[in-house]
Amino acid sequence: MEPEGTITVARALGLPALRRGLPEVVSGQELLDRPVRWVHAGEAPNIAALLKGGELLLTTGLGVGPRPAEQRAFVRRLAERGIAALVVELGARFRTLPGPVVDTARSCGLPLVQLHREVPFVTVTEEIHTEIVNEHYALLRQADVVHRQATEVLLRGGGVPEILRHFAAFAANPVFLETPDGQLLYAAGPGGTPPAGAADPLQVWEGLRAPRAAERPEPPTGSVIADIPGGGPGPAPYGRG
Template structure:
């Protein structure tokens, strides 16, 4: 309660108050209203009081003592001094007015006699009621924020709680000024408008440093101090949430998570929508390049995201990544699965994170979002299969190309043979059709004869050098060595399905 507000109380107005000095300080808060006639009252006060007096303790003192009296009250931080006329002074001594003006201390003359007890009771009851109301509000805010923390509502839940209490929109930014999250606003433009015209704000302190800033917009029905206190409490709760779960996602990361989730759910996006949403997520794959879908299983999101970013840096490209339900998914710009596999192996060695399992899908054109979704879906399914094998007693894999699980995956999923062949030896089938060659049959016989060049060349009636040339072409088209033991079953099955009459 300010001094100006207190002067409007009926009990005070009946005393016909008039401000003689300190007019600019009437917005001072009044912590208590006290009456005393003791000259040496200053040391007994703690600041924030409105002191009522008839001047009895000053009546027998000289001008210097009276100045000292006012100066002592000002130094104690008293909110104001009210002098009742009639008992000790017919008018307020000039030295009191002058000294109060010097120190900016509100000096009020009471020209009518009103019992001080009446004024004290009215004002102090209101002060206590207001303090109790603020305590109740603070308790309600703290309880609501604690419930949001315990329930795992996250950053969004804490901001929603703040909006419910204050009735004003709230916006969270990083210390560098990047938008993190908002609630109660229609879009990002409205969020920045809220920041610019904020009614209250508080710093979010994490590990002793300013992590970010919470801003409440205009429109709250709470008094300014209550709004500020609520924002301060919410900022503290946000710091606890960040310490518990790590940094919340940035705006781009939220767009990336929504985009990947929609790709998985819808199986692709319209070209125009994809162009806008990839731009919002900061992911712009160059035309003509290929993307590789990746699925990562990790106890925590941040290490998985860090591993993906490290692999992308080693490849010299970019990645779209975010957690989607049970795993972290990514689309990485790359020309071959082998290059992605090597990048993840190198990144894994550098990070030393053995609890992370990465499954790499197959490369797809950058221009086709349905193909993006298919590569992601294949990687997710292969990841589940790899983890199932680990739970059955096998070792937990680290980096696994989905093609090594292609045969078992297709058998379990009941997928079509055409899709299985396309994902396993599709480039060879296409090459044979376009160039009238026999790369598929060559690969089948090579595998059937234990990857022996001599025996395979004899069966095909080729010179060894000619067979070596075919095998180099096969490796170039597939993107991996055809003699990889992990791929034997899938490659041979695909070849058999494609050339059933071969022997």
């Protein structure tokens, strides 16, 4: 299941524009759940320097280079840049992908896809960008609903636990409120019937705890820390979800 507000490589490959190109995943089949931040098409040998990471790169391979060393360097730089996937349309430059390209993609953990049929890259970018924008808009609408629910809770005199339950349901993950020194104030789960084997929110919080090496530690991967304005003196408590 892909995260809300994102489109994955797998979903992009399943959209009509790319599906018409008869895509074949050559490497990184297990990494197709990577989120696609944007789509870019280009043929420059130094294309990696123009990217920020998270892109689905479309190319015919004109910038890959003729020598194995150049081909390996081309793919390695893209992997180091952190693109979501490399999609190469066969025909204009390659009838089949060169071995160095495939081998480097596999060793670098980069999803590599070849298209067996020509597709208009502009159609692909328009379609995927539309999906990305729609996903973000849907997420913003959901966030607005949660914001209104939290406001209603406060107006009728509800407290922090109820608000946290709304946040947990929205995130589909446990949510916590801690003091600056890491003491747990409240914990809330998504609600409903938890799936078999699901951990209790308190168990999740215990698993997230780490040695407090700094006054304000960095949140673990996959968590969010947000300041919660407090009414008393001293630093405000903060929440972790």
